[in-house]
Amino acid sequence: MSSEPRQRVVITGDGPHLVEGPVEIVLPDGSRTVSERPVTALCVCYRSTLYPICDTSHRRRRRPTRPETPEEPS
Template sequence: MPSRPARRIAIDPQGPILIEGPVEIVLADGTLARSDRFMVAVCMCRRSRAYPWCDTSHRSRERAVAPTEDGRPR
């Protein structure tokens, strides 16, 4: 039986796991999620609205402070 080429996986401690696609993921409830993209970001923080795919919800959200009328920051 011929061996398949290994998948390359990159782990970012502050973000998702990146996997060379295509990818099929079996979720805890038994449903199958599939992506045919060449690179797939799999969510590890479980905050993604598109779980199991990463939507960058792991990034800290900071509001930009609008400058005052004279152009200086508040």
């Protein structure tokens, strides 16, 4: 077991992934970016002009609503 503190990633389902603490991000092309923020929002919709950092561009376009699941009988 490592003695280094663990990074926490929160997957919201409706928006960016949130990573706690300073983080280095490595993209598939090998480029790297560093964020020193206490919480960094990572773009998962590819609309951000600051990709891979979220700039809330996902808020400008409405997402389709999720289909409602029928309630189970009691």
